[in-house]
Amino acid sequence: MDKKQLKEKVCQVIDKNKEKIIRLGESIYNHPELGYKEVYATNFISEELEKLGLTVEKNIAVTGCRARLNAENEGPRVAVLGEMDAVICKEHIDADPETGAVHACGHNIQVASMFGVAVGLTLSGALEKLGGKVDFLAVPAEEYVELEYRSKLKEKGKIKYFGGKQELIYRGYFDDVDIAMMMHVLNLGDKKVLIGGKGNGFVGKNVQFIGKESHAGGAPEKGINALNAAMLAINNIHAQRETFPESERIRVHPIMTKGGDIVNVIPADVRMEMYVRGRTIQGILDANKKVNRSLKAGAMAIGAKVKINEIPGYLPLLNHDELDNIFKLNILDFVKKEEIIEDGDFTGSFDFGDVSHLMPSLHPFIGGIKGELHTRNFKNEDHELCYIVPAKSMAMTIIDLLWDEGKVAKKMIKDFTPKMTKEEYVGFLEKISGVITE
Ligand SMILES: [Zn+2]
Known part of the structure; x- marks a missing residue:
């Protein structure tokens, strides 16, 4: 045969x-x-x-x-x-x-x-x-x-x-x-x-913004609003997008998995998941640095804390x-x-x-x-x-x-x-x- x-x-x-x-x-x-x-x-x-x-x-x-x-x-x-x-x-x-x-x-x-x-x-x-x-x-x-x-x-x-x-x-x-x-x-x-076909790789992350709860109507000035920190962080990430090289095809796509506990309390615990994708390992790491800076800056502006859990994603x-x-x-x-x-x-x-x-x-x-x-x-x-x-x-x-x-x-x-x-x-x-x- x-x-x-x-x-x-x-x-x-x-x-x-x-x-x-x-x-x-x-x-x-x-x-x-x-x-x-x-x-x-x-x-x-x-x-x-x-x-x-x-x-x-x-x-x-x-x-x-x-x-x-x-x-x-x-x-x-x-x-x-x-x-x-x-x-x-x-x-x-x-x-x-x-x-x-x-x-x-x-x-x-x-x-x-x-x-x-x-x-x-x-x-x-x-x-x-x-x-x-x-x-x-x-x-x-x-x-x-x-x-x-x-x-x-x-x-x-x-x-x-x-x-x-x-x-x-x-x-x-x-x-x-x-x-x-x-x-x-x-x-x-x-x-x-x-x-x-070639494809992007990525790193994944779990992010937690930690603020301080307070009565949302009675004493918002006593709280630290973790949701505001997260929203600033997302906007900071958007502000980075023009700096991502075309060739790297960077994609950053966060979702919010927890936005607060109850509506009349200033959110003290807000959580997000996201990927940072790119075409090369170096490109992913560079973009990831900018994303982490954005997350930290969001927290800093509000006086909240941020915990970024970096999880290995996939290679290109x-x-x-x-x-x-x-x-x-x-x-x-x-x-x-x-x-x-x-x-x-x-x-x-x-x-x-x-x-x-x-x-x-x-x-x-x-x-x-x-x-x-x-x-x-x-x-x-x-x-x-x-x-x-x-x-x-x-x-x-x-x-x-x-x-x-x-x-x-x-x-x-x-x-x-x-x-x-x-x-x-x-x-x-x-x-x-x-x-x-x-
Ligand atoms: Zn599939």
Whole structure:
């Protein structure tokens, strides 16, 4: 059997199991869970991977699971990832009435296409003909939300980092992985694929303004209004915006999670969450300094205190040209050349960016959905394109990488200089963590 025939066989197996793959994605869609709470998804995916004869390690980072294919083989290891978590969008028709959670970022589609790769490579016996091994990782908590909940998990020692991939890198799940890949859906209009996209990184922060309560009608002069401090701080941040370099695509977007306790008391405890996003690590750190100055100045003007809890966010998403090209040649079996966009530029962030600093990483965007990510309009419209095409294309990419004793993968790994080692990465996360009080 030559390489082309092997690819055909894997695609036939994926086609034969199409219903099963789509059912997995739809079932997770119908049970949306937020990050580090993906219990249903973890159990369901684990069961399905076990049915393929794989041994599954469950709850690898609170939730999530890993199955390893041909773990004892010699040769390079490729990891295929799928995220499991939903977002909150209460306005969406399919949102969970209690939690507001809904899969409006299509992560259910990612795990289903990861499962599709597992189906294709396992049931076809393809790995026997390849020189290497494959890990399948259902990863938790890509969306960086519910910072209070995650702070509590951190206090209890259940996690060290808010992002699922940060946590898994820290726990060593990428230590022996050489190349990583995953897909993400996106509304691409009349196009079907976007390859080579880059994205912003960010730092996150919890901010508390601490003032002094007093009777809002009777004695406001005796209080220190933490809400006024916070409002000044937000305006200070706005005043910085013209200083952010265009190339950095800086985004600062605070929300207020607590504006006071009761209306007739001067607010003494006001809380905010925010991200500072940018295209490079240095750009993010520079903008972050200005944001912190703005927060402190707001507090200073009012005579309040401010406590800034700095939490590592995600690193910018980097692409790998050669991997992109291999994937592109494979997906051209299913889409036309004119339907592929090359080189996208995103100001959103992905925790796969962290992985991309450590190893060659593939993160294509696939169409087939309508509406925008994280909004009420998000809708999966084309199951074949969302679920099946990326599963086949990733499986074929793995065949290219690991064919002939893993020749292509071995050369790719040899030629790759990571932006950071794991130690440097964890050191960086530590360096930017901490509490500033002023
Ligand atoms: Zn997403």
